[in-house]
Amino acid sequence: MPAPEIKKDIFWVGVVDWSVRNFHGHTFNTKRGTTYNAYIIKDDKNVLIDTVYGPNACELIENIRQVIEPGKIDYVIANHVETDHSGALPGIMKLCPKAKVLGTAKCKEGLYKHYYGDWDFQVVKTGDKLSLGKKTLTFLEAPMLHWPDSMFTYLPGDEILFPNDAFGQHYATSHRFDDEVDQALLMEEAAKYYANILWPLSSLVVRKIEEVQKLNIPIQMIAPSHGIIWRKDPMKIIKAYLGWAKNETKPKVIVVYETMWGATEKMAHKIAEGIIASGLEVKLFNVAQSDHTEIIQEMLDAKGYLFGSSTHDNNMLPGMGGFMEFFKGLKPKNRIAGVFGSYGWAGGAVKEIEGVLKEAGIENIHPSISFQYLPDKEEMAKCPVYGQDFAQRIE
Numbered sequence: 396m397p398a399p400e401i402k403k404d405i406f407w408v409g410v411v412d413w414s415v416r417n418f419h420g421h422t423f424n425t426k427r428g429t430t431y432n433a434y435i436i437k438d439d440k441n442v443l444i445d446t447v448y449g450p451n452a453c454e455l456i457e458n459i460r461q462v463i464e465p466g467k468i469d470y471v472i473a474n475h476v477e478t479d480h481s482g483a484l485p486g487i488m489k490l491c492p493k494a495k496v497l498g499t500a501k502c503k504e505g506l507y508k509h510y511y512g513d514w515d516f517q518v519v520k521t522g523d524k525l526s527l528g529k530k531t532l533t534f535l536e537a538p539m540l541h542w543p544d545s546m547f548t549y550l551p552g553d554e555i556l557f558p559n560d561a562f563g564q565h566y567a568t569s570h571r572f573d574d575e576v577d578q579a580l581l582m583e584e585a586a587k588y589y590a591n592i593l594w595p596l597s598s599l600v601v602r603k604i605e606e607v608q609k610l611n612i613p614i615q616m617i618a619p620s621h622g623i624i625w626r627k628d629p630m631k632i633i634k635a636y637l638g639w640a641k642n643e644t645k646p647k648v649i650v651v652y653e654t655m656w657g658a659t660e661k662m663a664h665k666i667a668e669g670i671i672a673s674g675l676e677v678k679l680f681n682v683a684q685s686d687h688t689e690i691i692q693e694m695l696d697a698k699g700y701l702f703g704s705s706t707h708d709n710n711m712l713p714g715m716g717g718f719m720e721f722f723k724g725l726k727p728k729n730r731i732a733g734v735f736g737s738y739g740w741a742g743g744a745v746k747e748i749e750g751v752l753k754e755a756g757i758e759n760i761h762p763s764i765s766f767q768y769l770p771d772k773e774e775m776a777k778c779p780v781y782g783q784d785f786a787q788r789i790e
């Protein structure tokens with residue numbers, strides 16, 4: 396595949412992974428695959444920005460050869476240690492053993508603990524520059540976005556930001572740029588990526604974007620390490636990130652539940668009727684039959700969450716338990732949540748879910764509703780009312 400020139404003397408040499416369906420140890424369902432983006436800048440000194448996942452190293456090397464012989468690489472910028480961007484580094488370094496690797500101090504430690512390579516490593520800090528001849532790179536540390544080692548690289552003149560994982564999407568496509576793909580699908584994948592990876596780090600995202608804005612650097616292009624490159628309107632994704640990171644929401648309720656013999660599911664549908672009657676958008680997900688990655692994406696802009704489960708062994712059902720464990724780590728702010736469910740004798744699911752909500756830092760918990768066995772007519776009639784009461788609390 397020819398390496399596309401994204402700007403004069405700057406080439407995309409990454410890899411499109413069409414078939415990957417699970418990422419981060421099955422925590423992210425990559426139903427549209429992904430890309431591992433790497434870039435070559437040709438100048439008096441040649442630079443490779445990031446590599447790709449180890450099993451794709453041969454393809455990266457082939458793509459680099461479309462532009463230059465790998466032995467002519469003078470510098471490798473390691474914006475991030477995680478293996479999907481550094482896995483091919485040992486193979487690359489065999490081809491250009493005299494190249495210098497540049498990254499943060501944490502990157503140096505992390506790369507060593509991954510590959511134990513004896514490479515010439517130069518630690519860089521925010522504001523450090525690297526002259527290539529006509530072009531000069533500038534570095535900006537971005538700790539915990541999303542690992543301690545993370546770093547952005549900026550290329551003035553061409554006005555390109557290489558932020559590694561930030562602003563990426565798990566989206567395999569033959570296109571390289573935002574203006575070449577379906578906009579709704581692109582933003583859906585960008586939101587899914589933010590919700591499932593960066594949401595817990597939102598306060599750091601806001602701080603980093605504000606830091607970049609204060610630097611007043613022009614940005615014509617954002618070239619992340621996954622998915623398409625933002626060139627049509629790079630501000631579009633920056634604005635979206637600010638909204639997500641500030642936990643901006645709309646009047647929308649997500650109902651997530653798991654049911655044993657159907658009673659909790661019937662409650663979920665009746666509660667949703669009450670929310671719909673109140674004029675709010677609502678989406679229901681039976682967690683046992685839904686893509687968890689998509690549920691989390693739908694939660695990103697929703698103000699209200701309702702969680703339901705039948706009781707099993709004094710606890711919520713195991714599918715719900717796994718989902719709530721992931722949800723707890725997201726630490727969403729400014730949300731209202733409620734819990735519902737059915738039980739046979741002792742109960743327990745509702746209390747357990749409420750406990751998880753408190754651990755997740757949800758302060759606004761609506762009183763719960765639960766019924767024994769199959770709710771009768773009178774009990775079932777209380778469900779839409781519950782939905783309406785809940786909807787009244789949603790702005």
Ligand code: FEO
Binds near residue numbers: 477480541542560620
């Ligand atoms: Fe943090 Fe795409 O790896």
